[in-house]
Every structure is written in C-alpha cells, then in structure tokens.
Amino acid sequence: MTPQRILLGVTGGIAAYKSAELLRLLKKAGHEVRVVMTEGAMAFVQPMTFQALSGEPVRTSLLDPEAEAGMGHIELARWAERILVAPASANFLARLAHGMADDLLTTVCCATDAPIVLAPAMNQAMWRNPRTLRNVAVLDDDAQITRLGPDEGDQACGDTGPGRMLEPEQILLRLVADQPVDGPLGGRHVVITAGPTREALDPVRYLTNHSSGKMGYALADAARQAGARVTLISGPVQLACPAGVARIDVTTAEEMLSATSRAVDEGCDLFVATAAVADYRPAEVAGDKIKKTDGTVSLSMVPNPDILATIAARTDRPFTVGFAAETRDVAAYARDKMARKKLDMIVANDVSQSGLGFNSDQNAVTVFSGEGEARFGPSDKRALAVDLLDYISHTMNA
Structure with missing residues (x-):
C-alpha cells in the first residue's frame, strides 16, 4: 500500500500488546505513524513502548493543556490520512457508534474526514451480545468506516470463538489504499x-x-x-x-x-x-x-x-x-x-x-x-x- 500518515488508536484490551507489533510493521512498510491511547489501553501497555517504536510522542488525554493550546485534537484529525483503531474494544465501538466524543480518540474520530479502520477485539460473549452487534451494524453502515475482523480462535480468558483481533500482519495485508495507476501493474x-x-x-x-x-x-x-x-x-x-x-x-x-x-x-x-x-x-x-x-x-x-x-x-x-x-x-x-x-x-x-x-x-x-x-x-x-x-x-x- 502507498505510504500514508496513519493515526493508530489503541483501546483497552489484552490484544493491545499486538498493537506494538502492528506499529512496527506499519513503520517498516514506510508509513508515518502517530499513536493515541485510551486510558484503558495504558493498563495493558505503557505509552513509552509506542513512543520508542514510532519516534513520536504518544497522545493519551483530550484535556492536555499543552497539546490543546494549539487545538491538538483537530491537528491530529487533519494530519491523519487514515485512522486505524486496533484493538477496538466493545466500549469504544459503542461510543463511536453513538457519536460520542468523550476522550481524545473518539473526539479525533468525530473531527476527521479520513477513512477509519476498526479491528475489533473482545471476549466471544461480548462480541455475540445483541447490543454489540447493533453497534457494529451501525458502524458497518457508515461509509467512512471499514471493519477488519474479528477472527475466531482461542482467547486469553480461556474461551474459544469470535472476538480475537486479527494478527498484525493480516491487518496490514487487508488495509486498502489507493495505488498508483500509471505503472504496468497499477492497482494489482x-x-x-x-x-x-x-x-x-x-x-x-x-x-x-x-x-x-x-x-x-x-x-x-x-x-x-x-x-x-x-x-x-x-x-x-x-x-x-x-x-x-x-x-x-x-x-x-x-x-x-x-x-x-x-x-x-x-x-x-x-x-x-x-x-x-x-x-x-x-x-x-x-x-x-x-x-x-x-x-x-x-x-x-x-x-x-x-x-x-x-x-x-x-x-x-x-x-x-x-x-x-x-x-x-x-x-x-x-x-x-x-x-x-x-x-x-x-x-x-x-x-x-x-x-x-x-x-x-x-x-x-x-x-x-x-x-x-x-x-x-x-x-x-x-x-x-x-x-x-x-x-x-x-x-x-x-
């Protein structure tokens, strides 16, 4: 895919550890990446991990006086050519589906015109819950949003079923981007x-x-x-x-x-x-x-x-x-x-x-x-x- 400016959103869930590898793969593929973490994500992975891998400061708070003095959330929303949320928790999906802007990540998603890609990750029972499925249906009907997964298999809690976040290489593989069309293999x-x-x-x-x-x-x-x-x-x-x-x-x-x-x-x-x-x-x-x-x-x-x-x-x-x-x-x-x-x-x-x-x-x-x-x-x-x-x-x- 063509190198882009990608805003990687990381929400709360055990799959957040995979986001570090996803960031590494995105950088290796030539993309410029900035990271926004929710409060829940920081309970699983420290911001320093993503800062070291991205070479950029990690944003964690909407109410950051220094960043917001320059309307930081609007700057992030304009900077991003693509927003990728991986993992996207059930809580995040619910808030995004209802247009909430109560933290930095949801606020940026509401303020951007860039495509938004979601990689859900949660327990299989949470994924199958009718309320989650209704929220997912709302998001699937949004032309700005693309959903990747979830996958099925063994989960950290011991359950087996749908809800696993796709592996980082699969997410990278399935990201859709515009390709040059002037070459002999354009778009292929x-x-x-x-x-x-x-x-x-x-x-x-x-x-x-x-x-x-x-x-x-x-x-x-x-x-x-x-x-x-x-x-x-x-x-x-x-x-x-x-x-x-x-x-x-x-x-x-x-x-x-x-x-x-x-x-x-x-x-x-x-x-x-x-x-x-x-x-x-x-x-x-x-x-x-x-x-x-x-x-x-x-x-x-x-x-x-x-x-x-x-x-x-x-x-x-x-x-x-x-x-x-x-x-x-x-x-x-x-x-x-x-x-x-x-x-x-x-x-x-x-x-x-x-x-x-x-x-x-x-x-x-x-x-x-x-x-x-x-x-x-x-x-x-x-x-x-x-x-x-x-x-x-x-x-x-x-």
Missing part, C-alpha cells in the same frame, strides 16, 4: 515468496539452503514501483523490507504455505514464487539436542507441501510464476516443472555458475512460457527484477 495485488525455509531437526539445528532472498526482495521493490500492492512472504533473511511493501515473516514451508494462502485469499492478480522452499522436512523433531555418537545417524524425511502447485491449482488462481534453481539440464527441468505444476511462466537459472544466483547481487535467467522463451542478464538483480516485471506484466496483459 502481487504476492511474492522469497528467501529460504528452515526445517527443525532439534532445538538447535535445522535444514535450510543458501538462498539470500535478494531476487525476491528486488522483485517486490520493482512490483511496488510498477504500481502494485505487494505482499512479501519471507523466509529468514538479512534484508530490509522495501518501502511500501507488506512483509510477512515465516520460517518453515508449512508456515509459508499458510501465509501465502491467506494473502491469495485477499485477492491476488500475480503470484511469484522465488522462495527456495525445502522439499522435505524431518518426520519427527527431536525434543532435545541430538548428541554426537560414534555411529551413523539416520533421518526419516517426509515431503513438504508444494506451495507453488497448491496456488496454481486453485479455482481462483492468479497468474502464477515459478522459479527453478538448477545445477544442470536447466531448460529441461524448468519446462518439466512448468508443465507438472501448471504454471503460466517459469524463471530458470543455473546456480552452479560462479557469481550468479544464490548469495550474489548478480543473476542471469531464462524465462519459459506459452509465448516461448526469453533470456535476461547477467545483470544486477535490481535491474533484472525490473526487466522481469515488465516481461511478466506484458505477458499477463497480452
């Missing part, structure tokens, strides 16, 4: 996987590969520059998230599949799978560190889910692009993979070549599709990403 949602996965052997060891994630991150940046809304599902890498890109961090192949499926569920036009996903994982993960012995050690392995094939097989499948990192017979293996997994396109590279591919800033690839094949590089991965996105978007629109 692009989901990209990048980096390696890790499969645990025991508490201190894991199986992985040499993927640095550089190609996937370069593609995410290029897609964002091409006007797309970009969701980047990333394995463990040492790379900064491109500005304006929503990144979801995962570790294992199963976690990557779950995050990718949720992202595609939100509506996806283009899926690009650059991640080097482990084909197998240990059948069992040892509870304690495996000790060295004089004998050999055998591992029983089971197949990991095939993320690329799973997305390509969906009835609502996006345009699906795979990557094939091979060490020999690159063209033959790539074409076979494209056919077996029913891909629209595959990008193949020979990682046996010195200085190209894994852990390198340079790469050279061959792209196979129904249109034939095309070669790109050797070149810097950032320049290569731009060329690839141009080629992919042309093929999608052909």
Whole structure:
C-alpha cells in the first residue's frame, strides 16, 4: 500500500500488546505513524513502548493543556490520512457508534474526514451480545468506516470463538489504499515468496539452503514501483523490507504455505514464487539436542507441501510464476516443472555458475512460457527484477 500518515488508536484490551507489533510493521512498510491511547489501553501497555517504536510522542488525554493550546485534537484529525483503531474494544465501538466524543480518540474520530479502520477485539460473549452487534451494524453502515475482523480462535480468558483481533500482519495485508495507476501493474495485488525455509531437526539445528532472498526482495521493490500492492512472504533473511511493501515473516514451508494462502485469499492478480522452499522436512523433531555418537545417524524425511502447485491449482488462481534453481539440464527441468505444476511462466537459472544466483547481487535467467522463451542478464538483480516485471506484466496483459 502507498505510504500514508496513519493515526493508530489503541483501546483497552489484552490484544493491545499486538498493537506494538502492528506499529512496527506499519513503520517498516514506510508509513508515518502517530499513536493515541485510551486510558484503558495504558493498563495493558505503557505509552513509552509506542513512543520508542514510532519516534513520536504518544497522545493519551483530550484535556492536555499543552497539546490543546494549539487545538491538538483537530491537528491530529487533519494530519491523519487514515485512522486505524486496533484493538477496538466493545466500549469504544459503542461510543463511536453513538457519536460520542468523550476522550481524545473518539473526539479525533468525530473531527476527521479520513477513512477509519476498526479491528475489533473482545471476549466471544461480548462480541455475540445483541447490543454489540447493533453497534457494529451501525458502524458497518457508515461509509467512512471499514471493519477488519474479528477472527475466531482461542482467547486469553480461556474461551474459544469470535472476538480475537486479527494478527498484525493480516491487518496490514487487508488495509486498502489507493495505488498508483500509471505503472504496468497499477492497482494489482502481487504476492511474492522469497528467501529460504528452515526445517527443525532439534532445538538447535535445522535444514535450510543458501538462498539470500535478494531476487525476491528486488522483485517486490520493482512490483511496488510498477504500481502494485505487494505482499512479501519471507523466509529468514538479512534484508530490509522495501518501502511500501507488506512483509510477512515465516520460517518453515508449512508456515509459508499458510501465509501465502491467506494473502491469495485477499485477492491476488500475480503470484511469484522465488522462495527456495525445502522439499522435505524431518518426520519427527527431536525434543532435545541430538548428541554426537560414534555411529551413523539416520533421518526419516517426509515431503513438504508444494506451495507453488497448491496456488496454481486453485479455482481462483492468479497468474502464477515459478522459479527453478538448477545445477544442470536447466531448460529441461524448468519446462518439466512448468508443465507438472501448471504454471503460466517459469524463471530458470543455473546456480552452479560462479557469481550468479544464490548469495550474489548478480543473476542471469531464462524465462519459459506459452509465448516461448526469453533470456535476461547477467545483470544486477535490481535491474533484472525490473526487466522481469515488465516481461511478466506484458505477458499477463497480452
């Protein structure tokens, strides 16, 4: 989503601890964020936490003589391009639904023309209460307001049911913003996987590969520059998230599949799978560190889910692009993979070549599709990403 000035409202509830992570993700995605906390929120999380993460003073009171000398609540209402309240408690929803302005957050909501996004969080019985549902119905009818969630599942009180606040990465993913329309991917949602996965052997060891994630991150940046809304599902890498890109961090192949499926569920036009996903994982993960012995050690392995094939097989499948990192017979293996997994396109590279591919800033690839094949590089991965996105978007629109 396009970087914006976002006012994050935090109300009272145990889910307030998740708001700190939400703030971190918003900042990482390039947004400027200011925080308003209610009195109830401060019972769960201290303002200093949000001040440290945002780099901005946290506002907590409507009757702050210093701030209100300059009509601080009006200034906040004008500053915000979007107001996001997460968590939004039952009490806050009730007051907002009835137009009350009895604290700083509700006053700002009443004074702003900016879109308001609510992420409810409360006990399942409170959510199901007819009075809460009536208040929610009023808010849902308000064109200025968008509601995200709540989710269902285990709750802090021990209950199970609807009322959980959506996870921070899901809130970031579902925020709707205007996108540039002058790029080849203007207004489209692009989901990209990048980096390696890790499969645990025991508490201190894991199986992985040499993927640095550089190609996937370069593609995410290029897609964002091409006007797309970009969701980047990333394995463990040492790379900064491109500005304006929503990144979801995962570790294992199963976690990557779950995050990718949720992202595609939100509506996806283009899926690009650059991640080097482990084909197998240990059948069992040892509870304690495996000790060295004089004998050999055998591992029983089971197949990991095939993320690329799973997305390509969906009835609502996006345009699906795979990557094939091979060490020999690159063209033959790539074409076979494209056919077996029913891909629209595959990008193949020979990682046996010195200085190209894994852990390198340079790469050279061959792209196979129904249109034939095309070669790109050797070149810097950032320049290569731009060329690839141009080629992919042309093929999608052909």
